[in-house]
Amino acid sequence: MRWLLLKDLQILRRSPLLVALLIVYPIMIALLIGAALSRGPSNPSIALVNQIPKQQRTFDLGGSNVNANEYLPQLSRSVDLVSASSRADAVRLVREGKVLAAVVLPTDIVGRLSSGRDQPKIDVIYNGEDPVKQRFVESVVKARLADANDALSKKYEQITIRYIDTLLDGGSIAAFGRQVPILGLRNSKKILDGVIATLPPRSRASLALQQVDSFATLAVDNLGVSTDVLRSVGEPIAVHQTLIGGRRTALDAYAIAIAATVSLMFLTVLLAAGLLALEREEHAFSRLVRGLVSRLGLLAEKIGLAALCSVAVTLLLLLVLGIFFVDLDLSRAPQWVVALGVGGIAFAALGVAIGGLAREVRAASLLAFLLSLPIAFLALVPSGAVSGWLSDAIRVVCAAFPFKPTLQALDIAVNAAPTSLGPPLLHLAALAAAYTLIARLALRRFA
Amino acid sequence: MAPVATEEEAALAVAGLTKAYGERVALRDVSFAAAAGELVAVIGPNGAGKTTMLSILAGIQPPDAGSVSRAPREIGWVPQQAGVYSKLSVAENLRLFARLEKVRDPNAVVAEMLEQTGLEDRANDEVGRLSGGNRQRVNIAVGLLAAPPVLLLDEPSASLDPRQRERLWSFVSAAAARGTTVVFSTHDVQEAERYADRVLVLADGELLFSGTAAELEATVSAEAQNGPRDFESAFVRFLHERGH
Numbered sequence: 001m002r003w004l005l006l007k008d009l010q011i012l013r014r015s016p017l018l019v020a021l022l023i024v025y026p027i028m029i030a031l032l033i034g035a036a037l038s039r040g041p042s043n044p045s046i047a048l049v050n051q052i053p054k055q056q057r058t059f060d061l062g063g064s065n066v067n068a069n070e071y072l073p074q075l076s077r078s079v080d081l082v083s084a085s086s087r088a089d090a091v092r093l094v095r096e097g098k099v100l101a102a103v104v105l106p107t108d109i110v111g112r113l114s115s116g117r118d119q120p121k122i123d124v125i126y127n128g129e130d131p132v133k134q135r136f137v138e139s140v141v142k143a144r145l146a147d148a149n150d151a152l153s154k155k156y157e158q159i160t161i162r163y164i165d166t167l168l169d170g171g172s173i174a175a176f177g178r179q180v181p182i183l184g185l186r187n188s189k190k191i192l193d194g195v196i197a198t199l200p201p202r203s204r205a206s207l208a209l210q211q212v213d214s215f216a217t218l219a220v221d222n223l224g225v226s227t228d229v230l231r232s233v234g235e236p237i238a239v240h241q242t243l244i245g246g247r248r249t250a251l252d253a254y255a256i257a258i259a260a261t262v263s264l265m266f267l268t269v270l271l272a273a274g275l276l277a278l279e280r281e282e283h284a285f286s287r288l289v290r291g292l293v294s295r296l297g298l299l300a301e302k303i304g305l306a307a308l309c310s311v312a313v314t315l316l317l318l319l320v321l322g323i324f325f326v327d328l329d330l331s332r333a334p335q336w337v338v339a340l341g342v343g344g345i346a347f348a349a350l351g352v353a354i355g356g357l358a359r360e361v362r363a364a365s366l367l368a369f370l371l372s373l374p375i376a377f378l379a380l381v382p383s384g385a386v387s388g389w390l391s392d393a394i395r396v397v398c399a400a401f402p403f404k405p406t407l408q409a410l411d412i413a414v415n416a417a418p419t420s421l422g423p424p425l426l427h428l429a430a431l432a433a434a435y436t437l438i439a440r441l442a443l444r445r446f447a
Numbered sequence: 448m449a450p451v452a453t454e455e456e457a458a459l460a461v462a463g464l465t466k467a468y469g470e471r472v473a474l475r476d477v478s479f480a481a482a483a484g485e486l487v488a489v490i491g492p493n494g495a496g497k498t499t500m501l502s503i504l505a506g507i508q509p510p511d512a513g514s515v516s517r518a519p520r521e522i523g524w525v526p527q528q529a530g531v532y533s534k535l536s537v538a539e540n541l542r543l544f545a546r547l548e549k550v551r552d553p554n555a556v557v558a559e560m561l562e563q564t565g566l567e568d569r570a571n572d573e574v575g576r577l578s579g580g581n582r583q584r585v586n587i588a589v590g591l592l593a594a595p596p597v598l599l600l601d602e603p604s605a606s607l608d609p610r611q612r613e614r615l616w617s618f619v620s621a622a623a624a625r626g627t628t629v630v631f632s633t634h635d636v637q638e639a640e641r642y643a644d645r646v647l648v649l650a651d652g653e654l655l656f657s658g659t660a661a662e663l664e665a666t667v668s669a670e671a672q673n674g675p676r677d678f679e680s681a682f683v684r685f686l687h688e689r690g691h
Contacts, residue, residue: 003543003546003547004547007532007535007539007543010534010535010539011532011534011535014534014535014573015534282530282531282532282533283526283528283529283530283531284530284531284532285530286502286505286507286524286526286530287524287526287530287544287589288547289507290505290506290507290519290520290524291506291518291519291520292544292547292548293547
């Protein structure tokens with residue numbers, strides 16, 4: 001088997017273009033998928049037409065000065081704002097595709113906000129020619145407006161709570177351009193209690209004042225809890241997150257595990273399938289298996305070589321990423337090797353099964369691609385993202401191929417998870433045995 | 448009929464070989480023996496079972512019934528299409544198979560084979576860059592690396608031009624002269640007549656004839672009033688008379 005191994009290495013060494021493609025292509029695909037998953041889309045461009053006169057951008061709300069410009073950052077968060085001079089200019093920018101949408105802040109928005117009665121309206125313009133883009137724009141604009149509304153409602157809440165505090169404890173409020181002193185309910189009650197104490201009990205005046213005193217007590221008690229009520233109205237539902245199964249992994253770290261798994265899969269499956277199919281294409285298979293090497297030995301040699309080469313390349317990829325680009329715990333490298341090694345063997349077993357069934361290098365390579373790509377994408381579909389039966393079907397398909405368990409093992413190995421590596425490694429070992437058996441059966445009609 | 452080697456003196460003895468693929472019987476109770484240094488040609492129409500018989504003798508597939516006197520490791524095998532690696536050089540291919548065959552001194556055997564095949568000057572050329580004839584010489588050399596007492600060749604001259612055929616047969620005849628029993632299949636009956644000591648005629652998996660080319664011609668001439676004048680005509684008539 002040693003001589004066969006050396007022979008295959010020699011053949012690979014004499015095919016530099018093929019080897020370069022085998023290494024570069026999976027790494028490029030892996031890095032692209034990893035980058036796409038970890039970074040998400042870039043900020044969309046939105047045009048903003050601010051028609052509010054500059055002198056009106058600050059308005060009075062319940063005695064507080066509110067600057068409308070303070071709420072523009074809420075609109076511009078996660079979007080690139082492009083300033084437009086007029087509504088017509090904004091429409092042009094949208095039509096030409098230079099911005100995804102335009103938001104027009106009308107001149108009367110400040111007046112309506114300060115009145116507290118008329119709901120202000122803003123104008124959103126977007127191009128509806130692409131349904132996917134339209135949906136994206138709608139969700140982005142809605143999300144940004146929700147942020148602005150949230151910030152404004154917090155400001156309203158602060159002002160209202162200050163009013164209530166003044167009503168309870170006294171103070172002053174601005175009205176008609178001057179400060180008006182407010183006695184406050186608690187102070188009123190104290191004064192009433194003092195006056196009632198000086199009056200004869202059960203006198204008409206005392207009884208009348210006791211009724212006012214009772215009302216003041218009731219008002220103090222109820223207004224005292226109204227601030228909590230206001231806060232809960234401002235944020236009616238609070239979120240408490242509980243994680244069931246799995247664990248928290250940063251998207252960047254998970255993307256590294258995905259990139260490594262994709263790279264390992266393509267390299268190993270293609271190499272193992274191609275190396276086995278090459279034996280038949282070169283007509284050497286019949287010569288080898290008539291006593292020079294057993295069929296199982298031949299499979300073991302292909303699996304071992306493909307796994308060895310791909311583990312070395314993927315390990316190098318992880319080390320380069322860990323040293324130069326992302327924060328990876330390099331002390332966990334032994335766990336990486338274990339996860340990559342067992343995953344590589346399972347992928348290589350799948351590769352020889354493909355090579356045995358396809359029997360020709362080109363057909364084997366095509367089949368390896370056709371099978372690997374959907375398997376990888378299916379494994380990345382989040383559970384719950386599709387309907388019940390489809391989710392079950394995807395789970396079964398993913399369990400039958402090494403991608404998902406390798407991803408789990410690498411995620412645990414790379415991202416220091418408390419979960420044991422055992423279950424995914426056992427899963428991979430079972431898959432490796434099953435695919436080797438399929439490959440062995442395929443060799444019956446291989447010569 | 449040519450004298451047939453007895454079991455005791457035979458370098459290769461085949462008894463009752465039978466092979467079926469589902470309902471189709473590819474070989475039916477085929478028996479023959481070949482002496483050391485004998486050149487035996489297996490001829491027959493397409494689908495006669497020639498390749499099936501040779502692949503069973505080579506140990507590539509097992510028979511359903513019957514036996515072969517030698518183990519596959521004692522038999523050299525030369526497949527129809529050169530079973531060598533095109534990305535390796537001639538010497539590298541020979542060295543690889545010599546090591547896999549576990550010959551005592553691989554380098555010495557490779558040098559000897561290069562000399563015998565006349566490929567010394569092409570030893571470092573990649574096999575993929577050789578002509579069909581030279582590739583076939585490498586193919587045969589690989590079959591002879593372990594100095595097997597029996598060499599099987601499956602249609603060895605199928606893709607060669609006349610000059611290359613001439614060189615091939617001089618090489619194979621030299622191996623037979625050194626005592627190697629050679630069994631080869633061919634579609635070219637004139638080649639069988641010219642080079643083989645004995646021909647085996649297979650049709651539909653049955654061994655119809657075993658003897659020299661002259662004996663086959665004589666058999667057909669005796670059966671027909673206006674007998675054929677050459678071996679090819681005799682062969683065709685022989686098959687026709689037996690319903691093939």
